[in-house]
Amino acid sequence: YREMMLALKNVMMVVVESLINKFEEDQIHHKELDSKTKRERQSGYYTDNCSDSDSSFNQSYTFMSQEQLQLLVERLDPIQPKEVRQEALQTLCCAPPSDILNSESWPNLRKHLTTSLSDPDATFSEKILRFYAKTFSSSPFNMTREVYTSLARHLELYFLSGEYSLRISAGLDVSNTDINRLLKKVRLLNEYQKEAPSSWIRHPEKYMEEVVESTLSLLTVKHEPNHPASPDFLSPVYFLALLDIKAVWFKKWTHAYYSRAVVFRLLEKKYKSLCDSIRIMAMYFNSPVKFCLLLINPSKTLKHEAIAEKWIFRFLCDKPNFSYTGPELQFIYFVHSLCLLGRLLIYKQGRNLFPVQLKNKKGSVSITDLLVLFIRLIYYSPSYPKTALAAHTDNYSPASLVMEILQVFCDQTGCAAECLYTDAVIDALLHPVQSLLSGTEVYINCLETTLIDVADILARIAAVDDGLSLLLYGENEKTAKDDSPTAVQVIIQFTKKLLHDDISLLSGSKNFPVVKGAFIFVCRQMYRTCEGLQMLIPYGLHESIGEAWKKASLLSERVPTPVTGADSTSRISLESKNVLLWEETLLDALLNFSATPKGLFLLHSTGAMNDCVNFMFSSLSKKLQTNDYEEFGNRVIVTQMATTPTGAVALQSSGFIKALVTELWALLECGKDDVRITQPKCTPVDPIDQSCQKSFLSLTNFLTYPAVFELLSKQDLPNKPIYSLREVPTDITDIIDRLIILNSEAKIHSLFSYEQSHIFGLR
Template structure:
């Protein structure tokens, strides 16, 4: 009777979960609890679910795993029973009481999936394996292939995708090797159908997008429709398919990061004659960037959690670029590079381009190409192709396409992009790809015949003429009134071009090319201005600027530019402050060692900067026509501003006046001598 069951459940809820799970009657009780989850009385089954939730939150993993496997088993039996009859084509009304209860059960399961990885490493592997296997078994539930409704069956994975669309549970399960090894081993041996189904879902969605694009119609994914409709409690069939597609995409993106995950490929699909390899899947991912629906770039800022396929795929490919082994196996192939370059080649050849949000697509592609070019192996693929270390026909390499397209962008020769508000962003993105290449000697050698430096130089000269008309911002005035948005964009574009030209000086040959553009002084002024504003906050950018300064100093012209920009003065002033004044906020925890250390640690960076600057051409250009001041008296407040002053004050101490002008005579003189 219902009353007896309710009383028994109430008694059960009052008892501590640990006592229940440790009792001798637990195995029998567990079986009955699993059956009670299917109780026709909604209130009673709801209380059972609350008991499960209470157990999850207050018991250790070795106990909760049994409750979890019980809930997973109940759901598996329910989906396999004749009682369950939901179909994808019919959609899903989540306001329906029965569906709402089912979603609560799946959500409880999903919450536990996310929490379990934080504790299961402290328990035997078999406990974790039980949880993993019960989950994969549930997600693999489907009708038999010969069943008439097999393709339309709304399987458990759809419900999980609704609640965890980006497959966070799978990300957490594969984060640590301890659990990842078990998950991937079970996928390989028993549940590979899950991977096959995910690949199939991505293929189906891609075919749908491609068909829509070929008909010259925009694909309207549910992701756009749902943004403004927060009160919608039902999902149509296509919307459910899209949710499962996003879940599959995120799951596969995580799977391919790991060597064991990549070993699951190639996969054999029922409706495809050939196996689907990793390269096939990556080409498909790449094509989704330009065939799938997408938001304009200006809209992205308003959506912190964007579910558009292009954005998701870009995120996945960015992660691949950061993983050395994964990038080499997945991205550094001719097929994937060709897929990335397809929209660019179409624009270059003038063929019809049916791509949603063309500018956004190009920016995403440029971002991936720049990440590939930043790594030596990736750069080699762009310059020479997948299997060749010697230059082949120029027109067939990726670098040819990229540089030609960048030049056309700079000359405004792409008619489809003319008048676009974010065209400068597209230009900047592709200039950055080229910059990653011409910052190396190998890349610059291949790029020289294209005269890219001339195109960037011409674009800068045109922009600098426009920027001269921009009024100077008035302090205290409203920024929007003193300088228009258009003027800000002009100044920003000019800085982008100067930065691109400046990076030519990373190599000796590139420095010569920069000199031919006539922008040397402006580039050095820009660099000094950026450093003064401390715009370069990360270590990589700071290192890059040190390389550029060293290269600049190897030529007389560069040395003069550094001098006239105020860079050398700032460097000498900073050095003097560290050497003679020290840091006011530096706590003295122990007395300085005696004798004095050759170089104080706080001055080491300035020392290296000065040494890199003082090449023979720079020294000759800056000092050859100067005399050492040798003043009869030096004020303690007199700060050196030039290289000759450093020589006078720290090295050639040939008078009492010089010695008495130093606060830290020994340290400063030793520094100068070194």
């Protein structure tokens, strides 16, 4: 045993000595490669200057002890010679980031790295950014947060330093070396902002709070108010907006409550007062306010439209842009702020930050004021060529961005109640409508598109009970003035004028039928309820829609015969499609009057009952989906129509009852052809078979007393002596004869599933 231990000890000594020699050889070889790389860089062969272009492949790691790390920190001190620091930085890039971040020397090393990022030599900042990028991609959040805060602190000090002198009015040249280096740092910061939310929930909240606080501290950097360059200061938010124009980082930060609570808590408490008690969000809001106020003034709108359209179109173009003018920077900043504010207002904690004190101005801006500005931005934002947006996945036009925000607000019940359901917002939405009704001059770009957008928001508001009540009675029913028209009155009057082609500014427009259909749909959302219909009855909207339908049906019958020539044929075909589409829109609007008993009576008075039922049956046959904002489908309308004799007769003449009975018979007697029978079907024990439940409910809902009396009175049962197996019932009388009153052997033998079918009939 003793000899074995001695032999093993000798072997281990040889192995350890061999490993030490190998390590020393690797160190010497590494130094030779380092010197060779330096010579190549000096000779011009080394051209890779991207901060994050270094591949993770073909890299070797150098494992270092604490003594070596301490020596490395000393060699990275800014007072050391340039060559010593370069060699130490190269060694740092080859070491595992986890070992460095966990070492005792990391606090001092972080200070040296932060200082070296400002070194005039681009080599230092490039290598440090490469080390930061490798750390972000390979280390956990509890380690990378310190690297992030270090980079954010460096940028904050740089923007506050005297060497930074960029101004908004001077524009920004991205091809400049210094600006390019700065953008690389901000880009690395932004990439980490987008990735951090996926992992910080697994770590203590204080780690996330450090990242959020360092970010907010950086974004609120600005000069003192009395500084001569303070109003024209190109703040860090502009650089962040250039790289993340739609504020995706903020969307990810506020997606989960875990991080959203921290962000809003810091915004409300720690960053509540900045320079004369201005909230942090006022900094974002200041530029959009100026932009909106410029566009809201109609006299200035026409003057600045050509300029604004020019730089918006340039921004939307797909050409590389290496320089940005002052207005372009303001627009990019505006889009970023608009997306951020839209995300902020979704949540109650974000809405609690308002009202916001404006910078160097008396008064404050509430949520209602902000939404009114947003809506006015839809009206007065410069128009842009449609072709410019066709090739882009993202639309950066102000009107489109505001529409996205308002649509999200409408889908959020709590947000809509606090933000949209106010008289001021509704008045702002109806401003172009009231101007067209009164005949005053309208300063609106793309009037048709604006009206379609307004109708879309109004329809979303009317689809909710609280929103419908606001449109019908106003924000406060008791204090509503009798002499001032309500929103529903304005909408109905405008819709009637549209149906009568009484709006001169819109006549002859290609989108005129679309505008009509959009406002008819708003009215549909109101007269689908008894309360809303009661408000619409005095205006005779059903008569106007009925007259428009009669004109459209006459036009559809007068479609000209195509003549020789492809162009004329395609033009006539397009016109006929538009006429048919307009006719179907009007029929659909008339059909939805039958959602209420009083509305069904109004539909009958228009004389379009049979045509509406035929249209509904055609839609059901095509299995068209119901609109997203409808609370009921066509089957509810069928039940409502069946409560009147006229409606029941119309349903029978349209073929609806025949189709319903045929479908029911197929489910009961035929079954599915594609089902492979592997064992005999067991006797049903459920109250009703699941496959027949839908047809059963449709049939029972249809069989109201007026329908039964109208369809079965003076009708005799067939009671045939022989029933063919292929004979299918076509009406209610046949169903009673074949499934309920089984008083002969012929009826019993004609059923494949006698028990199930007879029980179904008895139910």
